[in-house]
Amino acid sequence: MSHSTKEFSNPVIRWIEYRLPIFSFIDSSVGTGYPTPRNLNYWWNFGSLAGVVLVIMILTGVMLAANYTANVGYAFESVERIMRDVNYGWLLRYLHSNGSSMFFIIVYIHMFRGLYFGSYKAPRELLWILGVFIILAMMATAFMGYVLPWGQMSFWGATVITNLFSAIPLIGESIVTWLWGGFSVANPTLNRFFAWHYLLPFILFALVFIHLWALHVHKSNNPLGIDAKGAGDMIPFHPYYTIKDTFGMGVFMIIYLSFVFFAPDFFGEPDNYIKANPMVTPPEIVPEWYFLPFYAILRAITFNIFFIPAKLIGVIAMFSSILILLFLPWLDRCKVRSARFRPLYKQFFWIFVLDTLILGYVGANPPQGLFIPIGQAATAYYFAHFLIIIPLLGVLEKTKPLPESISAAVTESGTSGKENG
């Protein structure tokens, strides 16, 4: 991270700066000393928005933890106590539970933004890969957090997901027993999930920090997907994008708080207000909405392939659907980043978005009738997008001519590097 040569007039700041250059570090990270492409649109708001939600989640989570009891005898009751007796407990809990849904919406949009504008391409491959680790850490955190209220969906969701590991040949059953700390999801499981749910966000925080470190080396991609050529292509992060991000945050807060205050259980399952009962499975186990496309992929595999059982293939397919993103920078050979100059990729991008929505819809429905073939076709298309369509487009697609520079494209008279010095 390059430090700006900013001079500070306040003597206290100068004293600290001489010993620990933290103020120039802040300035060169999110201040006037951080150059940013001048043409970022609102799709670039979602990164900082995700950071804001992470902070909200940690703050509300820490306060909730102070009133929560991680024991099967008290967990459900302690959450009800938070809702009824703890001052503003209802607010903290609804901010936290709806915050997880908001977090996933934001991060999914952030990821699709990266896919559309080719933000994963050189030299930002590691930045993208770190992002994949972040979404994996988020999923693990969200899954364990959902277990903590110890409702029926908590318990049975935990049972189904931990049982995925039993598909691993030979050692699968031992791994599941090890994860549970017993022979079923029970008190030891709840206890450790609480501990890890508290730990993981801080690992997430560290991953975000490294993600930003990598971001600040080559700076943000932009809607044109071309490299900035000179100072005329860039504007300082502060005040231009601090104000734009703040505005976006205001809009986001309206949406987020509308759910918190007017439809706090919109994303929840009614069954989770029934205390966990290990002897009764709910009629239908549905994961939280943000896992539905992956759940659909898991259930799409209903057939054995040679000697490999369907269950194992389903689990492999589900994990692969995320891990395949790690290889995307090398599956896509096209040098042009932005879909604006890739007429074919642009269409396939939207078909892919539709495909993930179909998978989500199938995941929300019981695995019977038409949902089975639709889920299988959508799963096949999901992988075909990455393994067939993207590699082929990289070779076959005729891309449109790229603009000379960012400033040339976004201003009438602009030529790169000439104005704004």
Add this chain to the structure above:
Amino acid sequence: MIEQSMMQQPLDDGFPRRDFLFIATGTVAAAGTALAVWPLIHSMNPAADILAVSKTEVDLGPIEVGQRITVVWRGKPIFVDHRSPERIAQARADDKAELIDPQLDSERVQKDEWLIVIGICTHLGCIPLGQRTGDSRGDYGGWFCPCHGSHYDTSGRIRKGPAPKNLVIPPYTFTKNTTIKIG
């Protein structure tokens, strides 16, 4: 490396000795780390108190013919089915059917009228329906898992759906004619 060291230093104090020390230290460090990590990993396995309550005794006497009851063993539901002659006959007839996880009914019971299985679907761990009157028992008269649609027959064998295995038989012994000890 060795030639160089021989030129610079006496033979008995050369690099081979250092190499040996380096490798030996490294090996001890690696083994020590592995040994130190094991307690951390093993602390997650079932604790002594959980292992201690791992046997359950069940009195089968009050269970009527055709009745099914559920008992708890190691936190898991155990399905006890007092099978009627018709259901035994059906299970035996199904021995010849095309089975996903082939097993004879006689291999799955100690006494024909008592079918004792762990009531956990071998797919992803849901509890199949069929224990209570009015429950769906699936297409084969045994149990039906509502989570992902697995059908089990009157011997608890998987017949249709995503589950890969038959319902598991827990270890049990008849301590008296109508009493079993599970575990």
